[in-house]
Amino acid sequence: MTLTNGLLLLGITLLLAYALCLEWWLPRRRGNTLLQVNLLRKNRLDSVIFIVLLGIVIYRHFSGQGDPLTLYLLTFLLIATLYISFVRRPKxxxxxxxxxxxxxxxxxxxxxxxxxxxxxxxxxxxxxxxxxxxxxxxxxxxxxxxxxxxxxxxx
Structure with missing residues (x-):
């Protein structure tokens, strides 16, 4: 495994741990939830810019016949970023x-x-x-x- 793949795997692991913490662990801490309020999303433009740049890297890697493991990791990072940016609601x-x-x-x-x-x-x-x-x-x-x-x- 190269350093790039290792760093991608570490980033994906941290992103999944963050999402798991927000969706499962945080609502169960410190007693019952009395009220859950959805908040407006912020910094959508930053997320779009990151997703476009990640898409460009995936395209360049795919067209250059790069390592398949790196391509899979980049694609999974893109999916996780889409989830964090657009599916998950701040609460x-x-x-x-x-x-x-x-x-x-x-x-x-x-x-x-x-x-x-x-x-x-x-x-x-x-x-x-x-x-x-x-x-x-x-x-x-x-x-x-x-x-x-x-x-x-x-x-």
Whole structure:
């Protein structure tokens, strides 16, 4: 196995571990999920650029009669990237003690202030920064408010 194939295999393994962590392990951590909210996707252009460049590498490798194992690994990397970029939805998971945002757990005790903008973006002010929550459906903001104010008594 060449160094290129080894690095591709390592990248694919890390990408699969990341996807498995997001879809299976994270929702089961820290108790039952009280609410799951789909968020808007960001950086779609970056994903498209990476996928196009990966497609060019696959085409060049295929037309140049390269190693078949490398071609399979590149194709699987393309499929995994398509999944991470376009199939998987970013989520906000509310748990009894806090919530997961961008794969990080944030305790309800860290919340200092909530602000809803006119564009429908919820800003959750923590100690040092504000988290912008771009929900996919505006009706989810009501569910978030019910979780935060009713169950956790956030002011």
């Amino acid at each position: 906000l998971l509310f748990k009894p003690q806090g919530f997961y945002y961008a794969n990080w757990f944030i305790s309800y005790t860290r919340i200092r202030h909530l602000h809803l903008s006119e564009q429908g973006v919820l800003f959750i002010q923590l100690e040092k920064r504000a988290l912008p929550i771009h929900v996919q459906h505006i009706s989810d903001l009501e569910n978030i408010k019910n979780i935060l104010y009713k169950d956790q008594k956030v002011t």
